[in-house]
Amino acid sequence: MLDLKFIRENPDLVRRAIRDKKAPDHLDELLGLDSRRRAVIGEAEALKHERNVVSQQIADAKKAGREAADAIVAMRAVSERAQSLDIQLREIEEQILHWQLRIPNVPHPDCPVGDESQNREVRSWGRKPALAFTPAPHWELGQKLGIYDGVAGTTVAGSGFFVLRGAGARMQRALINFMIERHVANEYVEHRLPYLVTAKTMQGTGQLPKLAEDMYHIESDDLWLIPTAEVPLTNLRAGSVLPAGSLPLRSVAYTPCFRREAGAAGKDTRGMMRVHQFDKVELVKIVEPETAESELETLTADAEAILQALELPYRVRLLATGDLSFAGAKCYDLEVYATGVDAWLEVSSCSMFTDFQSRRMDLRVRPKDGGKPYHPHTLNGSALALPRTMIAIWENYQTDKGSIRVPEVLIPYMGGLEEIA
RNA sequence: GGAGAGGUGGCCGAGUCGGCUUAAGGCAGCUGCCUGCUAAGCAGUUAGUGGGGAAACCCGCUCCCGGGUUCGAAUCCCGGCCUCUCCGCCA
Structure with a gap:
């Protein structure tokens, strides 16, 4: 706040x-x-x-x-x-x-003013795949190969849930491992986190009170299912004063994410594009205020590096003020191109929050040379959201035989498997 | 889930029959001074937050949190949260 x-x-x-x-x-x-x-x-x-x-x-x-x-x-x-x-x-x-608690953060002057139509593309990378046949959407590919089962998801949990099987499940796990290891090599500290958090924690990062309708709430224990690892990962030291010299803190975690997607019915709902539960690898940084802007650039670059390693074409968009989240001051969206659905899918939002979140969660840092404790700046970004990344892989790496080639960097994580057929 | 113990300043730790305790004492830190014997001595100093003020500074609140009793509560009463020990249960 x-x-x-x-x-x-x-x-x-x-x-x-x-x-x-x-x-x-x-x-x-x-x-x-x-x-x-x-x-x-x-x-x-x-x-x-x-x-x-x-x-x-x-x-x-x-x-x-x-x-x-x-x-x-x-x-x-x-x-x-x-x-x-x-x-x-x-x-x-x-x-x-x-x-x-209901006043949003102030957008950074870099942000274009206006609604989402004013989002500005700042760069793009890679080329859309040139396939000599009509590409199939991922749900068709996955179903034929037996690696994706939408019906089973609906059977056990209702609409908005899906099941991965065999090489599909394995690729998801391979991607998680690949991403985490890349980030750990970049000096992010790996975490395993609670998936249920208190209302206070949700308030700390700004999900509550505004987004109550979009999240799952466990009434019997008054706990909330996390919509992103950002929530527990950013709040780990809420309410405390960090010793001088603690910053920067860079963290990475894989968690499932739970979203009710209230009001989103019928929009992009085929296959795995918009679901109630999905996996995501998340990056969080807690930094000195002066370094926040450059940390946002490197955070975004770290997320982009994953897409580049997977050789997936993407574009980076600087969000306009009207498309920024409640707590965000500046945000880059990463959108990957998936040829089967012929769409740019949002796989990452890299945001900086200035001291908005640290003030809400009462996180401070003791200055080196005495003086008052101050609020550090927080940032986060997905790197990356899994189902949509995998959609892009399946669709862009599909062959005319209906099989899916495994991206080079993932092969070691797939036990040497080069093609899902 | 049951039984017990406990939550005080950066840390350790005292707080008697409620008032002289924001809080002794110790450690650590900082600042001076002193000293040829230095993992020494002496003195001073070191919280957060809110309000007022140009500032010096003044004032309020804070001894886990929230209520209550009282002119006055770290100290008494009630509720909650958390930690530890033992038992039970459990992947």
């Missing part, structure tokens, strides 16, 4: 961010509450000061063996008044937090 003081001092900037991100505008309520809060604090603290002084006098009087009944009676009234102001204050602060 944004610092209250920052909001107070930059209302125009914040209002523009709200508008550019198409968020509901409750800035005036918030600013009104903020000034009320400060008025109440002033009054309450004056009373508390009086109470403290007089209580001390009462203590001194009693020690000297004198009576202090008058002062006690007087302080009873003061204390009651202070208490009722405290109750008011608590209510005001609850409301402030309520709105504060």
